[in-house]
Amino acid sequence: MSVEGMIRTMADEAGRAARALRSIGRADKDAALNRMAGLLRRYSDRISEENAQDVARAREAGLSAAMIDRLTLTGPTIEGMAQGLEEVAGLPDPVGMVTGMWRRPNGLLVGRVRIPIGVIGFIYESRPNVTVDAAALCLKSGNAVILKGGSEAIQSNMVLAEILAEALRETGLPEKAVQVVPTTDREAVSILIGLDEDVDLIIPRGGEGLIRFVADHSKIPVLKHYKGVCHVYVDQDAEIPMAEEICYNAKVQRPGVCNAMETLLVHEGIAGRFLPAMIERFEKAGVEIRGCERTRSIAPQVRAAVAEDWPAEFLDLILAVKVVGDLEEALDHIERYGSKHTETIVTNDYARAQRFLGEVDSSVVLVNASTRFNDGNQLGLGAEIGINTSKLHAFGPMGLEELTTTKFIVYGSGQVRS
Template identity: 50%
Template sequence: MDIKAAMKEKAEAARAASQQLGILPTGIKNQALLAMADALEKRAALILSANEQDLEEARQKGLRRSYLDRLMLNETRIANMAEGLRQTAALPDPVCQGDYSTIRPNGLEIRRVRVPIGVIGIIYEARPNVTADAAGLCLKSGNAVILRGGSEAIRSNTAISSLLSKAAYKAGIPEGALQFVEFTDREAVDVMTHLSGLLDVIIPRGGAGLIHHIVEHSSVPVIQTGTGVCHTFVDDSADQDMAVRIAVNAKTSHPSVCNAMETLLVHENIANVFLPRVSQALREKKVELRGCDRSRAICPEMKAAEEEDWSAEYGDLILSVRVVHDLDEAIAHINRYNTGHSETIVTENLAHAHRFQREVDAAAVYVNASTRFTDGFEFGFGAEIGISTQKLHARGPMGLSELTSTKYLIYGEGQIRE
């Protein structure tokens, strides 16, 4: 199989389909999304069978628990994928929505409207739910999409993408608008990143290694969906019961995802009381704690944290813990080690809350809530294409609006420029 030729053929088909999809009525796109959701639920058994084969192969390879969790599907996760598609169908169509207008002194009327980007390539690892989320968001925003999942989920992704594309095309989506790359060879990724002129943008979703590789080697523009080294800072005025609940949720509700907490910072004024409480609650959830010297003096059961722990995205039931002198030290630590994803402060001090939100450099900054909410579904976007941690074009959960560009429409009455 000539992978290069096959990838180019897919991209050309997607490019042709994008021209029709970009002007497709909203009603047809919504009908397709609802049909895609129904297809996932009706054929859940097929998806679960394929997923179990992927899981068994991953277990035989000895892949770690957190990786298996990202790969695993069940009826609830399939139902959530379908619900994401339905929520996307219910959202306003961003295409042709105006966000600016003016009339110039010379009489020219200028309007700015949102338009599809064109053809979007998504390169991702492990999570099969990305297949449905990405397909739905791209189609609703008028973009054709080429999906390239990881080899570890090839059976799951093939089953999901086949069901989605059949349902979409039957409902009126142009043939070729939803493409899935069945090649597991790394060459497919390298070819995809050099399809300039056919792909308009590539969005990588996965670990730091994948993202860095795409950014460094792609000749197609890239939107980075970054890794998540997320922090929770418990201020000295915090409601400690609330702080324990937030910390346990942020770390243990789904430890393998990018919005999970990786470092807990505690104000020194409450460390002697709070650390034993939160340590006990976390250890009951099987979390391995790695503390600074001051943390270990209070809770000697913690392992010693090394310098690399402060910048580690564990993606597992491991947490680094540090006692800080005050809000200033907490903010300085976060801005030094974070990845610009999600940060939270637990505090009853409104001035501290405002300072934290103003000075912490991240896509999402919370007060008195878990970082686990940084998610397109939770933000009401229907789903998300990823969490962008860069500052150009889009930042934070990328929903429908972030998958569009702009076009200026100018109306005149014979004006010429002198």
């Protein structure tokens, strides 16, 4: 079968599975998720063996350390995947939730109820654990999903696909509710994103190049974020020890992810007291600092920042630092260079904190906390399928509720429109 024939067949089967899922209740979905968790644990060694082959090929191909980190599945990672399935099973089912009900003057009772989106195409790179996360969230929210992972993770994804399908068969759910595209042919993506009559939503997750390609060529609505240019603004009234811990965590804890800090903004009134020790701590951790002129007047050893550094998503131990005159300048900088992802202010001033929360146009805005908290699990959503910065129809981490939409339901007693 051609690649086009294969993708069209998968989409057709996903459509039938999505229809079947509409009538399947929470208990059956949760049973399937818990069975998936059990099978992941049973087949842990097999998953590790297949993943090791993917990792070996990735090293030979010269993939970056960040990419290999995302690709690698360890025993604890697999256990975490199993626990994630169980956590999703324990979450409330959004399908069928009534979000409002009101009576019209003519007696009609009008309501809105949450329903699945339908068939979701999920296109992603490197992280095979995302295969399980996406399958869990889509299944629990009543959606069928077609998963197209990167070529670097093909063996890991295919063994995971077999395990998930086995759990669906054993629990009586439609096996084609979760499908992994079994080819590394890039044509599969182009075909999938063109099936606007069969697929309801495309979610790309990966590098900016992949996401821009999907957004530019898809005939289907796309939920996306291109990159995470995240800022921490240290205000003049910040507690310096708190600011140091927040900034260090935001940059160093895991620099290769989209919610890591890429630019540090510091009020001129605190810069002289805050930056010397902060930069020294960063440098000891291997962080390369690229500073503005005012930053370099405080720490002359740092590299001079260039214009390209301010909009950059480094995904590495590199940090741009700028001293600003006031909150207004910080807000202007974020408005110009931010990516609507995550922004933090560190301050003890309530009015400035509230202004920051109100004026910053990003999916998650924090006061006195690390940018690393922009994560579905950390925010209490359970697992997430991704972070959307395009605002429609969700903004920020996408959990179960964000994988549903609503429809109107109307109860009448013989009313006709005059």
